[in-house]
Amino acid sequence: ERVLDRGATAVAHPNIALIKYWGKRDERLIIPYVDSLSMTLDVFPTTTTVRLSPAAQADSVTLNGTPAAGEPRQRVIAFLDLVRELAGRTEPAAVETRNSGPTGAGVASSASGFAALAVAGAAAYGLDLDPTALSRLARRGSASAARSIFGGFAICHAGRGVGAAADLGSYAEPVPVPEFDPALVIALVNAGPKAVSSRAAMRRTVETSPLYRSWVISSKADLADMRAALHRGDLEAVGEIAERNALGMHATMLAARPAVRYLSPATLSVLDGVLRLREDGVPAYATMDAGPNVKVLCHRADAARVAETVRGAAPGCSVVTARRGPGARLRMGAE
Ligand code: PMV
Incomplete structure (x- = not known):
């Protein structure tokens, strides 16, 4: 105390x-x-x-x-x-x-x-x-x-x-959903700071993007579908919904005036790699935030294969494989 x-x-x-x-x-x-x-x-x-x-x-x-x-x-x-x-x-x-x-x-x-x-x-x-x-x-x-x-x-x-x-x-x-324990393969294609802060980019999107309202509407449906998919432990559905929701978010930004574009050529190469994985029967799905880095959701057993594909798609990028982690907590006596 x-x-x-x-x-x-x-x-x-x-x-x-x-x-x-x-x-x-x-x-x-x-x-x-x-x-x-x-x-x-x-x-x-x-x-x-x-x-x-x-x-x-x-x-x-x-x-x-x-x-x-x-x-x-x-x-x-x-x-x-x-x-x-x-x-x-x-x-x-x-x-x-x-x-x-x-x-x-x-x-x-x-x-x-x-x-x-x-x-x-x-x-x-x-x-x-x-x-x-x-x-x-x-x-x-x-x-x-x-x-x-x-x-x-x-x-x-x-x-x-x-x-x-x-x-x-x-x-x-x-x-x-304690039993749902996938891998998230993170491709750091560019670890530098972003050009536009998410705060500024959001404001511009809300104020100027004609696509924003429709994404808000589709996002509600995505959330309901996502909850059901998570409770089923259905990785393919979770991944598909996450990918479409993220691409829709980036579409709202691309339609902002002026456009906010976080996705880079390396991002798109990784997305191509993810598509190839799916064509080869490996369930892998991408999501991107306010930056060019790609996070690929997959089964833990496929994480090494996914990481290898991502490295091949964006040479020089660093790849980190994550899993679900703990909540925030106090660290006692470790000042
Ligand atoms: O809370 P912020 O300002 O870091 O917003 C980030 C928003 C996204 O990462 C793009 C999406 C999300 O829900 O985390």
Whole structure:
């Protein structure tokens, strides 16, 4: 307890959405337009320590050992302000984050980052929150972070209404399918930071893309189909639905004005490889987020073959095979 008085360390893993979140109906509260459903991974954890520093003048934020500046720093400070408001506290904090995966490359670093910050920040400031409340809090950092509070598969509700009602209704919860344990082969075709932030790209899509509304509608049907497929443990259906939902999301961006295009030639080569695998009878399905990297869902027994195909399709890319991973948690006594 005395240790938690001064600081807390949390670990969280990224998640990859099989039904995507894209677009906010409230930018301040970070309320999505659509429900989303994801798999939390067992790779690329983020470890975050929040230490209260009552004597300091301001918060300090370091990312992988380097002082953070600009927008990333501002987002962490705004998040701490929210935690302090909820806790009725005012002391500044020192935040140290280590991200073992690529940052800002469409591999969900903001999901693991804000999930870890929510868990560590709540503990450091003495807030006793249940997982639903932690998920709601993490959402205020990045909506995808709401899902990384939970391990395995999780659904994030977009919530209804506006203001406080929307805030209350928008959180993630687990989708209990313990026997569904596929592989996700991640092809890092470009691990550098993205050219357009997902935040800016979403706003442009919502405001200018004539395809956005129809994707929101089809996404509802995709989610219902996805839940049924997950409960059946039907990898082929899960993969088909995830792939069509992701391609539809990218179509909304391509139709934005000006277009947002995250997919690169290497992305398309990997997608061709995935098609060849299916032609050869290997169930493999692709999903892409706000970046060129491709995540390929397949049976664990096929993961090595899928990884080999992906490497051949995009020479020089690095390939990491993930499985379902754990939810965000406090690390005791490891400051
Ligand atoms: O929460 P953000 O800003 O990292 O949004 C990311 C959204 C996608 O990764 C593209 C889709 C999703 O649901 O994770």
